[in-house]
Amino acid sequence: MTAPETIPDPTFRPRMRGFAARAGLEQAWAWIDARSSARAAETVETREAVDRHAASDIAAECDLPPADRVAADGFAVRAADTVGASDYNPIPLELTGEPMAVSVGDAVPPGTDAVAAVDQIRSDFGMIELVASVAEGEGIERRGDDVGAGTIVLAAGRRIRASDAALLAALGIDTVAVVRRPVVRIVPVGRDVGNGGDLNSPMLAALVERDGGIADRRPAVPDDLIALGAALAEPGADLILLAGGSGLGGTDRSAEALAAAGSLDIHGVALRPADSLALGMAGGTPVVILPGRPARCFAGYEAVAGRAVRRMAGGDPGFPFPQATLVTARKIVSPGGWSDFCRVRLAGEGRVEPIGSGGLASLSSVVRADGFVLVPADREGYPAGSTVTVHLFDPGAGA
Template sequence: MTAGPDRDIRGRGFSRRAALQAAWDWIDRHVAPGAPQPLAPAGCAGLCLAADVPAARDWPAADLAAVDGFAVASSDTLGAGSYNPVPLMAAVAVAAGDRLPAGCDAVIPFEAVQTVGPIVEAIDPVAPGSGIERRGAWAGAGSPLLPAGRRLRASDLGLLAAAGPALVPVSPPPRVRLLLAGGPKGGGADLLGPMLSALVARDGGLVEGPERLPADREGLAAAFVRPGADLMLAAGRSGTGLDDAAPPALAAAGSLDLHGIAMRPGGSAGLGLAGGVPVLLLPGEPMAALAAYELLAGRAVRLAAGRPPGLPQATVTAVTARKLVSEIGCVDLHRVRLDAGGRAEPVASPGWPGLAAAARADGFVLIPAESEGVPDGASVTIYRFD
């Protein structure tokens, strides 16, 4: 059964927590890409296509030389060999990418000819189509060029310039308001702003802020209802302390739909709406904020950017060097490193705070809520931090 948020857990603690899947379902229901925008391909790097893009023209637009050599009629090379050179009276020198002259159906490379004065002789035969790119070989006008949802790479931009339309529909980067509630506990440097800004940019969002606000219900509520954002992340003051003002501020500004997620670290995360805009509350402890971003907020940013919602990290499979201890009822994010033998070794328990262990780790392993842990020697999937 999905757990709803308690009215006010400050000074009392969570009586129940929502399953991580329930939080994912909430995000999937409430977050969607913005209205598609038509842009010239040159300005689309890293953006996602909002619709299928068909080819606007054949590519190549004509038969082209694929290699340097001589354009020939292949029938003129029949019987050629090193002991039987065949004169090529109609050969035309071409470079790769040149349009094929009329009457030619192949390109014979320089290595397969010899010259005797002004005469070019074939010493190897070529078949029809050898050494050429046929018109429309890579895309025919009207045929599918790139699919909806594709994140455009540099090579895609070249393809669009060659065969695509002048404008392509893309999902615009979501405007993500980043609020930091209260100062860092215990003083010290701001760890959350740089870390979360980089993560939002990685997932395709445009960061507004970070904006540091007092841990004050009225001030936070006003920031939640201020227009101009497609998504809001508020880090800090999300837990059970008496000064944890973010959850009641969100409840006052709109709705606090889920508060307390069955995950470690990051279990004080929350989700709700303010002015119809999705808001995700992240813990203020940096490692808990990192975990809550990776498993919750990052999913929302990627969906808003038109990207696939799943974790973006590359994965590697390894066996455990030691048991990974877990808590039944919680999804645990275990920081691990790969030892000299390529085995996954725990760096810190999910309940241990601080980013230092994450810096020493190569990635993390997710242990499902129904598991007590992973025994040593078992196969696990590692999500690589790099």
């Protein structure tokens, strides 16, 4: 791997010769970060904003609740009239005035300052008795207790949840400015589609949509400079993913096509098992060339391309997985000098074991994995018994 401050000359043509050098994973991230800022804002209905990122701070324009209201089912009372009430000294509510039954959300009746909840009263022989004293304000939600006018309820960049949308609706906010979802063009390259059909496009489309993008799936194009150039030249995408043709074979022409269409800035990344990954620009649009083999394509997307989608969608560029600190049940082998996307599975009792690392990667190893450990380039793996950070594919897997 080259020194961090040096990016290998992307004009070197590795076909049938091998890469002269590979950029570090951090260099690939820096390239992505410099070219994938959040898209412009657009306004959508609040219900359509769920899972989108707020484009700016959202402030309450009114108090919530807008007036004092009942917060418990029961009877409205004056707190002073309930002093001394207990199981042994019940106070008939009739002695405090006409009993006023109230429900959650009702306006507080004039002349009352508390609510005796259902479990604080007893009804015997048609008489309603209070069996506990009630403090002033008990069972009442005051104006602005939940949210005060002017309060920032959602900060810019927040991924809006269903509960957030409910709060916005309660505040009378019908529309929200959110970051526009980036359009990501997905182009499988012909030779790597193979006899089994296009395996990469449906996988990449699901990952793009998970990360907040709009997947624009295109038919496979052949390993042909003219066809590849046309796919790269078409406008309308915020990011282009070419799946295949990135490697060292005599018919791998995706990187060459990108160089001709604009710029090939990085070709070859010290990332196992996606080392042939390439980055460049075509008509002002960032392009990521991913390996054609599905497991390698998956690793390349998760480690590099997904970062661009998440940034463009206004989200956190980091891995979108929960993390768990676990102990290696077996040694994780890595040669050093490479970042290693090591697939792992849970082994019980807080332990984890590798099921795939290195340049050879099968799709089944990804399917069987519970997550991955990203071994940094400055380590030669982890011995058994090491504490490692595991990125879990399933949020509940490490529980």
